[in-house]
Amino acid sequence: MSYNQKVWSAVLLMCALFWAAIIGTFCTLNDHHHQPGSYAEQKTSVAKHPTC
DSSP, rough: HHHHHHHHHHHHHHHHHHHHHHHHHHHHHHHHHHSSSSHHHHHHHHHHOOOO
């Protein structure tokens, strides 16, 4: 593999890791935001959306 190919491969890898980290952070924050925090909120959530 030539030097230019190695450089472009490294750049592509860094971009992929950067976007994976951004998307992962966004998904984690989004999941954390939608989870009920307290028992009262969980009880209310279950009352609003019964599983049966």
